Structure formats: C-alpha cells, structure tokens
Amino acid sequence: MAAVMLQGTGSDVGKSVLVAGLCRALANRGLRVLPFKPQNMSNNAAVTVDGGEIGRAQALQALAARAEPHTDMNPVLLKPQADRTSQLVVHGRVRGTLGSSNFREQRRRLLPDVLQSWKRLRGRCDIVVVEGAGSPAEINLREGDIANMGFARAAGVPVALVGDIDRGGVIASLVGTRAVISPEDAAMVRGFIVNKFRGDPALFADGYAAIEERTGWRGFGLIPWLPAVARLPSEDAVVLEQHRARDRGRVLVACPMLPRIANFDDLDPLKAEPEVELAMIAPGTPLPAEAGLIVIPGSKATIADMAFMRAQGWDIDILAHHRRGGMILGICGGYQMLGRTIHDPLGIEGLSSLADGLGLLDAETVLSEHKVLGTVSGTALDQPFQGYEMHMGTSRRAEGARPFAVLENGRCDGMISADGKVMGTYCHGLLASGPLRQALLRRIGARGSGTDHRHVVETALEELSTDLERFMDIDGLLTVARENT
Structure with missing residues (x-):
C-alpha cells in the first residue's frame, strides 16, 4: 500500500x-x-x-x-x-x-x-x-x-x-x-x-x-x-469574507460571524446563487438593514455566542429586521438562539447556565451530553432535501407549533413561525437542495438557480x-x- x-x-x-x-x-x-x-x-x-x-x-x-x-x-x-x-x-x-x-x-x-x-x-x-x-x-x-x-x-x-x-x-x-x-x-x-x-x-x-x-x-x-x-467548501473560518458591495438586482443575505461559528459551509449554496449576495458580517459591523434574509449559523458554544451577539447589538438588528417583515433562518445553534431560552444544566459548554434567546420562536432548548449524529432526509417548505444532524441538546416546540421539516422517519424537525418569516432547523446541508433553496429564495424576491449544489462541488x-x-x-x-x- x-x-x-x-x-x-x-x-x-x-x-x-x-x-x-x-x-x-x-x-x-x-x-x-x-x-x-x-x-x-x-x-x-x-x-x-x-x-x-x-x-x-x-x-x-x-x-x-x-x-x-x-x-x-x-x-x-x-x-x-x-x-x-x-x-x-x-x-x-x-x-x-x-x-x-x-x-x-x-x-x-x-x-x-x-x-x-x-x-x-x-x-x-x-x-x-x-x-x-x-x-x-x-x-x-x-x-x-x-x-x-x-x-x-x-x-x-x-x-x-x-x-x-x-x-x-x-x-x-x-x-x-x-x-x-x-x-x-x-x-x-x-x-x-x-x-x-x-x-x-x-x-x-x-x-x-x-x-x-x-x-x-x-x-x-x-x-x-x-x-x-x-x-469547494472551505473548512477554515479564516476564509470568511466581510460584506462586499452588492450588485444591482441581487438580494442580500446576511450572516453574523459568530466567534464559534460551525458548519458554515451550509451557506455555500447561497454564495453560489447568481441572484444572491452573501454577506458575512464581521464583529463591530451592524447587520445591514437592506438584507432580505438573515441566517444565524451553527455554533459550537451557543450560549457564549448568544452573549456575543447581544454585545455586538446584533440582537437589536435581528429584532428590527423581524419587525420590518424580514426573513430569518437559524440552523442548529442558530435555531436554538431563535427560541425563548437555552439551558445548560450540566455545563456542557462550560459552567451551568440559563440564557435567554431572541424569543422569535416559541421553543426552549436544553443542552445535554448526548450528541445527535446522523444523516436525514425529508421535506421542508414543501420541497425534498437531504442533510445531516450534529448537535448536543434538544429543542421543545410549544404545543401546536408548526415544524420546519418533516423527516422521512416521520419525525418533525425545527419550527417555523405562524407568519412563515422565522424558521429554525437542526438539519445541516439542506440548502444544497436546489428546489428547497428556490422555495426559500422566492420568499425574498430571488428566483434561485435550482441547481443541486452537490453537482457544483462535483x-x-x-x-x-x-x-x-x-x-x-x-x-x-x-x-x-x-x-x-
């Protein structure tokens, strides 16, 4: 060999x-x-x-x-x-x-x-x-x-x-x-x-x-x-770029660069869309008011990154974006931040703590020692997708709340607000699906290429x-x- x-x-x-x-x-x-x-x-x-x-x-x-x-x-x-x-x-x-x-x-x-x-x-x-x-x-x-x-x-x-x-x-x-x-x-x-x-x-x-x-x-x-x-997807956060000047006719998607950002390759399919300008917003910079969609990414330390978001004033920007009718998508740790509370009773991320989330979704998260790992497939926004889960903790939706996705095994994932403007999911990789990405982008006035991002990588x-x-x-x-x- x-x-x-x-x-x-x-x-x-x-x-x-x-x-x-x-x-x-x-x-x-x-x-x-x-x-x-x-x-x-x-x-x-x-x-x-x-x-x-x-x-x-x-x-x-x-x-x-x-x-x-x-x-x-x-x-x-x-x-x-x-x-x-x-x-x-x-x-x-x-x-x-x-x-x-x-x-x-x-x-x-x-x-x-x-x-x-x-x-x-x-x-x-x-x-x-x-x-x-x-x-x-x-x-x-x-x-x-x-x-x-x-x-x-x-x-x-x-x-x-x-x-x-x-x-x-x-x-x-x-x-x-x-x-x-x-x-x-x-x-x-x-x-x-x-x-x-x-x-x-x-x-x-x-x-x-x-x-x-x-x-x-x-x-x-x-x-x-x-x-x-x-x-190609990049592994190191050093490659993340700050917001560049947006071409006319393109919609802006903004993502805050959290200190413990994780699995940010979830955003690669958006970056490849011709009608999308993806802006990675560095600390010290407000989230742009003209954004059509704000994506809160995964995090390796959700409570610490939630505190950092507040220190940057990004929570104020997100709530203002929501009041203007803007779309918000939280993935994994970002989903946890969109809920009401994040509880870490065992000190998984450090000391035992309880933190308030943004309160835009009626869900509560409890972190635990058990890590959920596995591939998933299902339907979200009425479109099929494939992806994977990788998280420590569970989020409990309020009774009667609408899930974001229904997985093939019948399990429900995430949550979407009653007005359809705020969405949270534990599923990574779902934006690689062309039809799902199209459905999301239509909500902010972009057509979307419909291309399966896996083909782009291949x-x-x-x-x-x-x-x-x-x-x-x-x-x-x-x-x-x-x-x-």
Whole structure:
C-alpha cells in the first residue's frame, strides 16, 4: 500500500484542497484512494457512514476519492469551544475536552488511536493521501506531535511540503522549515509544492531552483491560483469574507460571524446563487438593514455566542429586521438562539447556565451530553432535501407549533413561525437542495438557480483534478508514495 503526506509551511496554504484534488486525480487513474488526517482542529464537521463525525475537509476528500466518509479518515478531531478549551472527538465520538493546560500531555496518548485507524484504512485501498495540520516548523509543539512529523515518522510516510506563494515569503518559509526541523524530520521530506501562484511561471523559475538548491528537496509543482477552489467548501473560518458591495438586482443575505461559528459551509449554496449576495458580517459591523434574509449559523458554544451577539447589538438588528417583515433562518445553534431560552444544566459548554434567546420562536432548548449524529432526509417548505444532524441538546416546540421539516422517519424537525418569516432547523446541508433553496429564495424576491449544489462541488473536483494533472508532478509523487510499500 502506497502513501504520501502533504504538510504545509503554515495553516491555510491549501493542503486540504490539494489533497482533495490529488484524491480525485488518483481515483480517475483507476486507483483505490482514501484520505487521512491524523488530527484536525475545526468546528466544520461531517457525519460519517459509521455514525460518527470527522472534519468537513476529510468528507470532501472522501467525496473526491469516490469513497464513503469514515471515522478512520480523521481519528482525532478537536472542536474549539472556548479560547483555551476544545471538545475532543476520537474515532468519531466525543471523549471529553482538552484544555491548554493538558493538551500536550493528552495529545501524545492519542497516537495509538491514530495508528489504529491508519492500519485499518491502509488495508482498504491502493494509496492513502495524508494531510498534515498547521506546520512542522512549529518546533515548540514537536514533542508529542501526532499531526505532522510525529505521525509521518511513526507510520513511515514520506512527506511533500506545501508553501503558499500568495501570502509572500514562500522561499523563506520552505527553506526556513528545512532549517529549523530536526535532521530526522527533514529526512522524511521528499520534496515541495509551491501553491497559489499568480502570473507568469517563468518569473519564479529562479526562485523555484533556489528552493531546490537550498533545501536539497525536489519540486513537485508550481500550482497556479485555481478558479475551481472557490466552488469547494472551505473548512477554515479564516476564509470568511466581510460584506462586499452588492450588485444591482441581487438580494442580500446576511450572516453574523459568530466567534464559534460551525458548519458554515451550509451557506455555500447561497454564495453560489447568481441572484444572491452573501454577506458575512464581521464583529463591530451592524447587520445591514437592506438584507432580505438573515441566517444565524451553527455554533459550537451557543450560549457564549448568544452573549456575543447581544454585545455586538446584533440582537437589536435581528429584532428590527423581524419587525420590518424580514426573513430569518437559524440552523442548529442558530435555531436554538431563535427560541425563548437555552439551558445548560450540566455545563456542557462550560459552567451551568440559563440564557435567554431572541424569543422569535416559541421553543426552549436544553443542552445535554448526548450528541445527535446522523444523516436525514425529508421535506421542508414543501420541497425534498437531504442533510445531516450534529448537535448536543434538544429543542421543545410549544404545543401546536408548526415544524420546519418533516423527516422521512416521520419525525418533525425545527419550527417555523405562524407568519412563515422565522424558521429554525437542526438539519445541516439542506440548502444544497436546489428546489428547497428556490422555495426559500422566492420568499425574498430571488428566483434561485435550482441547481443541486452537490453537482457544483462535483464539477469543481473534476476541474481541480484536471488542473493538478497539468501543474503537479503526480507521477513523481506516486513514485515517492510507493517507497514504503
């Protein structure tokens, strides 16, 4: 079984997308390929075929590999809840929390769990494409590492290092990584990839050669800025943009950027709509009065984000929007915020607490230790949809209240106000359904394309694969990947 690992000189250098594109390229060559990320930190997660959860990027990579997402693809997932605390998910199931005080000690104990998943996964395919996390140059975190070189050396997986030229200093970041990591770690690196290049490649020929000369590593490609990437879901909140100037004739959808925003790829189908301008509203900025729809997204810490929303004055903006007859959609944590109260009796999100919601839906939420995970399908706004649930807690509607969705198993989900203007749901991913999205957008004066967003993603993956075949030395990576077979 072959394997290769893409590590980065830093976060957001494009590792996740390159792994996805490489998975699709290798699958198109007829190889059985699977993705793997030993440790991920993200509040964007996906439900797996075995009933657990993994990072959203690994689910996209599984789709690229034409495989069902499985918990073995991301055995350790950290979901930040507060500045110094993360929920720990191992093999798809919650295993307590990690704080800054016990992170290093606990992390090293997770390596056997990582290697357990690794051994199972490698037996089911021809090649595994592995994604690192952060950077191996963070030598202050090297002891006990399971995300980068700690895993690569334990599993004997060769590494290609990815640098981002768009942010500047790519020569220094690649050469500097070679300089600061240990000789044993450097020996795992077989080459490098320069990502996100703009302009004439000839202008960087000398720089590319300089990296090869100063590191002793071979180059596996100079990858240009690829248009297909913009149509793929992103895992990191750093890519969220503030409100841009709205084109005439387009309706505005506004979403507040909560500190613990989760599963914000729910909004990608709206962002892709030609008649929609999606505005991610940064702290310190009021929600725009001209918005036709306000979406309150998922949250990893609902009560804390509700308090943050009030501190920003966004609650006032939302209530004013409602008085003007505007539409509001709350997804998961956003649904909980739309209700009357949010009760955390067990201190799931920190200390035991009770908080008032926005009071726009007659529902009460109680958080609990049990996490609901699973795929769902049903009907909402008289249209079919498929999605998934991922939440801790239940929301009880007032007697006689109208549910937002009816699921195929007969269970009702969420709530919609009597006037149809305020909607809440626990179902993630439902906006990928073209007909449902059309029905929602008609309510704010937009037509909606009716396109299934999954088709948009699939087309982007094929385009990405074609581009990598052109700009990446995939044959060279395959030769390196087969070194440990």
